[in-house]
Amino acid sequence: MQPSIFVVEDEADIARLIRHHLESSGFAIRSFTSTHNVISEAEKQPPSLFLLDIMVPGGDGLTLCRRLRDNGALGATPIIFLTAKAAESDRILGLELGGDDYITKPFSPRELIARVKAVLRRFERPLTKDVMKIGDLVIDAGAMILTVRGNQIGTTATEFRLLEYFSSHPGRVFTRDQLLDAVWRDTSFVTPRSVDVYVRRIREKIENDPENPRYLKTVRGAGYRFEVPK
Numbered sequence: 001m002q003p004s005i006f007v008v009e010d011e012a013d014i015a016r017l018i019r020h021h022l023e024s025s026g027f028a029i030r031s032f033t034s035t036h037n038v039i040s041e042a043e044k045q046p047p048s049l050f051l052l053d054i055m056v057p058g059g060d061g062l063t064l065c066r067r068l069r070d071n072g073a074l075g076a077t078p079i080i081f082l083t084a085k086a087a088e089s090d091r092i093l094g095l096e097l098g099g100d101d102y103i104t105k106p107f108s109p110r111e112l113i114a115r116v117k118a119v120l121r122r123f124e125r126p127l128t129k130d131v132m133k134i135g136d137l138v139i140d141a142g143a144m145i146l147t148v149r150g151n152q153i154g155t156t157a158t159e160f161r162l163l164e165y166f167s168s169h170p171g172r173v174f175t176r177d178q179l180l181d182a183v184w185r186d187t188s189f190v191t192p193r194s195v196d197v198y199v200r201r202i203r204e205k206i207e208n209d210p211e212n213p214r215y216l217k218t219v220r221g222a223g224y225r226f227e228v229p230k
Helices: 012-024 038-045 061-069 088-096 111-121 158-167 175-184 192-206
Strands: 004-006 028-032 047-053 078-084 101-104 131-133 137-140 145-148 150-153 216-217 224-226
Touching: 004 012, 004 038, 004 175, 012 028, 012 111, 028 038, 038 061, 047 061, 061 078, 061 088, 061 101, 078 088, 078 111, 088 101, 101 111, 111 175, 131 158, 137 158, 145 192, 145 216, 158 175, 158 192, 158 224, 175 192, 175 224, 192 216
Parallel strands: 004 028, 004 047, 047 078, 078 101
Antiparallel strands: 131 137, 137 145, 145 150, 216 224
């Protein structure tokens, strides 16, 4: 069965280009020229990934991303932004709102395909079926479910992969580059700054006080370390 991608892009030429190259790479495409009906259609037939332009009629891609992340049925679906807004502040905002990647226009079709495949690889179920119980966290690797203090917490595929990797190596300090190699795998398009964004998002989900974390510690000048509370 072909992986399906919902593409939200209002520029007809770019939408045709995206469709052509993604379909040629084996993906099934649903195209939207605005944010209207995207969520209702996705609830009927959930896609494997959303590819969102930021500046589109009927709302914007950032708001749509936020609504998707708040949707129980669609919240874990990977999201890639595809936009002309190239400033680092825009990229960071997109990641903070729940994006798994951020591609700026103009882009090469080869890069687009590589990054779509890289994000989808992160969403694949891990081979391990381990369930880790650490403090008040339960990390079910096989089902990709995080439970914090008895409550199931929604995560993106990237967030879960990063937390799983940290918790599988307690006490070890990882640099940002090491984390990129281990979790993102294809690091040619990702910056170390992305790691900081995801660490902050994970802390907001697992820590009582994200500013004074018990689990996910910063090691100044080195990187990050996951600790098991005593």
